[in-house]
Amino acid sequence: MATRIEFSQHGGPEVLKAVEFTPKDPAENEVQVENKAIGINYIDTYIRSGLYPPPALPSGLGTEAAGVVSKVGSKVTHLKVGDRVVYAQSGLGAYSSVHNAPADKVAKIPDVISFEQAAASFLKGLTVFYLLRKTYEVKANETFLFHAAAGGVGLIACQWAKALGAKLIGTVGSAQKADRALQAGAWQTINYQHENISERVKELTGGKKVAVVYDSVGKETWEASLDCLQRRGLMVSFGNSSGPVTGVNLGILNQKGSLYVTRPSLNGYLTTRAEFDEACHELFSLIASGAIKVDVAENQKFALKDAVLAHQTLESRATQGSSLLIP
Structure with missing residues (x-):
């Protein structure tokens, strides 16, 4: 059995509930990832509140995490079981101990980057990439x-x-x-x-x-x-x-x-695999070189079951930098 966070109605952080489930095998173009660290992003609060409603309720939440590939779909060739990976734009459900993610949204993590660093920086880093490098090229x-x-x-x-x-x-x-x-x-x-x-x-x-x-x-x-x-x-x-x-x-x-x-939006700028790979390469290079440091404060690391508290803290504007859920 695995654990994930779901919500059955829109509202404040209190609508988030932890539930047990049996993970399905990944589809042919997916990989299954045992999440080690899960990114919390402000857009998650918009989805939970109903500002950006999900396709249907009940719904999972979160689109970003880092972990280890545990199963690979039949048509996936660039990833294998045991790979250290990070993903974003995965479809709702990353607030989970196990998640099936589209393989084309998954990137291998260089050995010098930890799971926590990757989950804390991936979606935010890709966002900064398209903002500063593509939407307007800052010089x-x-x-x-x-x-x-x-x-x-x-x-x-x-x-x-x-x-x-x-x-x-x-x-x-x-x-x-x-x-x-x-x-x-x-x-x-x-x-x-x-x-x-x-x-x-x-x-x-x-x-x-x-x-x-x-x-x-x-x-x-x-x-x-x-x-x-x-x-x-x-x-x-x-x-x-x-x-x-x-x-x-x-x-x-x-x-x-x-x-x-x-x-x-991220989807509007990182649509093709080539665009995705370019962004990942630049982001990971900056992290690996130390030009971008990703440190998550201990009081901004929350157990997966404490997603309610994590959202309350984020929406209070009391946080600095990234916050994580740890399965």
Whole structure:
């Protein structure tokens, strides 16, 4: 028997329940993975709450984990039993001790990267790859704004920006989070509790503002993000932790300087195996070289059965960096 987390109705963290089940054999294009560490991502809370409803209820949760291949589907040729792997975009159900994942979404982990490092960084790292390398290609010495810089995605973005030689201005909600972002490689931070974001960006850039803003916060930062952009600048909206942006008057983009807005997704940028492999190679190289360090605080590692507490902690905005479930 194995254990997984399910929910039968939408709502707060309390709807998550641990259930016992017998794993099915993987389909012909799948592999079965014994999970050793499971990534927790903010999108999981959107699915649980019903903002991004799953295909049907009851439903599993989570799309990212690292572990060991235990069974291989009949048409899978690039993976074998015993391989150390990580996966994301697996279809809901990674909050589980055992999970069948599509083989084309599974990558082998270099020996120098641990299961915990892989599960804590894979989906977030792939996200930073498509944001900084594809949605808008950040260049050396370029200054840009990245919201929630001390979060799981944000801390990887800080390190990746430093590796690129770029200047990341990160928004944070406390002095402690500012220190964490700066240690990770942010050029400057803005504490949105005490500082006006757009005015501070103007000060830091000598009035030039920035060519691109990466915003995962949503409703609370929408207009401030637009005010930080140069003429014909790009607003990259890739999340909505404060709630979705609704009722937008597109005329505001004209008024604020002929701006562009995009709402990208991982699936839209890493669609082919070649795109997936390129992203994995760059991410794993940066982790292996030490340019990106992935450390999960002990108080952000939760037993699989404690998924309710994990979600409560994540949604309280009390976390820094990545959080994990451990089967």
